Amino acid sequence: MTALYASQIVIDILRPRYEGEYAHEWVGILNPLIPGMPDPGFGWYEVSFWAYLVALPVAAAIWLIGSRQARALSESAAYERTTRRWQGWVIGVLLIPYPIFALDPITKNITFLLLCLPSTAYAVWLVHRMQRYARVPGWLLLTMVGWGALIGVGFGGSMIQWWFDYSGNFFFPDLSGSAIPDVGKLLARQNAGALLFAGVFEELGKGLGVAFCYLLLRRYIDNVVSGIVLGAASGAGFNFMESATYMAQHNAAKASSEYFTRQSVGLMAGHLAFTAAIGAGFGIARQLADPAARGRAIACGFGIAMAGHFCNNAFFAFFDNHKQDWFSPGNTVDTLVLLPLAMFLFQGPLVLLYVVLVRRGNKDQAAGLAVELRAEAATGFGAVTAAEVPVLLRPGRRLYLRLRALRRDGLGAYRDLGRVYAAQLRLGAARWHRSRDECVPTAPDEQALREQIMHLKGQLAAPVRPLQVVS
Known part of the structure; x- marks a missing residue:
C-alpha cells in the first residue's frame, strides 16, 4: 500500500505543468484540478498526504532502532517479542494516513452515517450467522468491519483522489492559462479511469485486511466459510462509508434512492460480495498444502473481486446512460423494478458464488467435525x-x-x-x-x-x- 501510494506521488510529480500552478506544485493533491477552478478548500485528504510523508521517516527510524535492540538480545524468545513489537509499530505508522483520509467522509456525512448504521449492523449480523459451527470471534469480525470502513476507504479513496488530480494534466497537457478545456471529454476520460481504479484499489485495500488475518491470525480461519465471513465484513464496512458519502452528494430524493440501492436491496451484494470473493480465496488457501496452489487461490480471489467490481461499475455506467433509449419508466418503476433487475444481473453472480461456497463449506465442516467430535467423545x-x-x-x-x-x-x-x-x-x-x-x-x-x-x-x-x- 505504501509503495503504491508512492507511485502515485511519482506520477503526480511527472505530470505536465499548466501555466499559473502555484505553491507546492509538485504535490498535485493540494492544487485545483484545472487553473481557474475554485480552490476545494480544506480536506482531510491533505492531512493524510502529509501524514504519509511524515510516516516514512518515522517508520524507518523505528525499524532501525527496533532491529538494533532486537539484535542485542541473546534470548530467542525476547528477540522474537522485541521484533514483533517494533514490526507492529512500523505497520501501525505506515497505516496512519488511510484512517485520516477516511475522516473526510466521516466529518462531512455524520447524519447519513447514523442512518446507515442499523442496516449495516444487520448485514454484519447476517454475515456472522453464515457460520453454523466454529465461528470467527466477534472482536475479529468487528475489526474487519473497521478495516473496510477506515483502511479500505482511506486507501481506495487516496488512489482515486490522486487519479482525479493528475489525470487532467495528462489528458490536456498543452492547456494554457487562458484556454478552455473540453470539460465533457475530460470528465469522460477521468470517469473511465476511475472505474478501473475503484475496481483495483478499493478491492486491494479491503482485501489486505483479510491478508493480515491470514498471515497473523490464521488459527481463526477454518475453511472457505471463515474467509468469506472476514471478506464480507470488510466489504460491509466499506459499503457503510460509501453509502453515506453518495447519499450526502445528492438531494433528498436521490439520497433515498442511494440508500435503497446500497443499504436495502443491495445490502448483501456490491462491496460485500466483491470482498467475499477475496475472503473465499484465502479460506481455500488455508486448506491447501501446496504453496503454489495457495498463491493461485488467493490471486483468483483478488482477480474475481477486482474484475467483478470493475465490470459492475462499467455495466451500471452504460446502463444509466442508455436505459432511456430502451425504456420510458417513471421514477417509481425505475427504482423498484429496473434498478433491482440490473443489480440482479450485474451483482447476482457474485452473490450466488459466495452463497454456494458458504453452503459447501458448512457441509464440509460439519462432516469433519462429526468425525472429530465423536473421536473426542471416545477419549x-x-x-x-x-x-x-x-x-x-x-x-x-x-x-x-x-x-x-x-x-x-x-x-x-x-x-x-x-x-x-x-x-x-x-x-x-x-x-x-x-x-x-x-x-x-x-x-x-x-x-x-x-x-x-x-x-x-x-x-x-x-x-x-x-x-x-x-x-
Whole structure:
C-alpha cells in the first residue's frame, strides 16, 4: 500500500505543468484540478498526504532502532517479542494516513452515517450467522468491519483522489492559462479511469485486511466459510462509508434512492460480495498444502473481486446512460423494478458464488467435525460427551437449548452455555485441522482447550447442565 501510494506521488510529480500552478506544485493533491477552478478548500485528504510523508521517516527510524535492540538480545524468545513489537509499530505508522483520509467522509456525512448504521449492523449480523459451527470471534469480525470502513476507504479513496488530480494534466497537457478545456471529454476520460481504479484499489485495500488475518491470525480461519465471513465484513464496512458519502452528494430524493440501492436491496451484494470473493480465496488457501496452489487461490480471489467490481461499475455506467433509449419508466418503476433487475444481473453472480461456497463449506465442516467430535467423545476426557455430539452438530438445537437456558436461568446462563458450545466446536475444529496437517504455530493446544471447556462447564448453573446432553 505504501509503495503504491508512492507511485502515485511519482506520477503526480511527472505530470505536465499548466501555466499559473502555484505553491507546492509538485504535490498535485493540494492544487485545483484545472487553473481557474475554485480552490476545494480544506480536506482531510491533505492531512493524510502529509501524514504519509511524515510516516516514512518515522517508520524507518523505528525499524532501525527496533532491529538494533532486537539484535542485542541473546534470548530467542525476547528477540522474537522485541521484533514483533517494533514490526507492529512500523505497520501501525505506515497505516496512519488511510484512517485520516477516511475522516473526510466521516466529518462531512455524520447524519447519513447514523442512518446507515442499523442496516449495516444487520448485514454484519447476517454475515456472522453464515457460520453454523466454529465461528470467527466477534472482536475479529468487528475489526474487519473497521478495516473496510477506515483502511479500505482511506486507501481506495487516496488512489482515486490522486487519479482525479493528475489525470487532467495528462489528458490536456498543452492547456494554457487562458484556454478552455473540453470539460465533457475530460470528465469522460477521468470517469473511465476511475472505474478501473475503484475496481483495483478499493478491492486491494479491503482485501489486505483479510491478508493480515491470514498471515497473523490464521488459527481463526477454518475453511472457505471463515474467509468469506472476514471478506464480507470488510466489504460491509466499506459499503457503510460509501453509502453515506453518495447519499450526502445528492438531494433528498436521490439520497433515498442511494440508500435503497446500497443499504436495502443491495445490502448483501456490491462491496460485500466483491470482498467475499477475496475472503473465499484465502479460506481455500488455508486448506491447501501446496504453496503454489495457495498463491493461485488467493490471486483468483483478488482477480474475481477486482474484475467483478470493475465490470459492475462499467455495466451500471452504460446502463444509466442508455436505459432511456430502451425504456420510458417513471421514477417509481425505475427504482423498484429496473434498478433491482440490473443489480440482479450485474451483482447476482457474485452473490450466488459466495452463497454456494458458504453452503459447501458448512457441509464440509460439519462432516469433519462429526468425525472429530465423536473421536473426542471416545477419549473419555469429558470435554465432549457422546450425548453432546448430536447437539453440537445441529445449530438449531443449540439455539433452542440456549433459549431454554435463557428462559429458565437468565441471560448469564444463555451466555455461558453458548461459550461451552463455542469452545467444544473450537476443539473439534482444532482436531480437524490436525488430521488434515493444517495446524499453525499460533493454534491453541488441544489439551488447553479441553481444560477450558471443563472450566466453563464447571461455571454452568446446575439447572442448565442437563440441557447440554439433550439430543
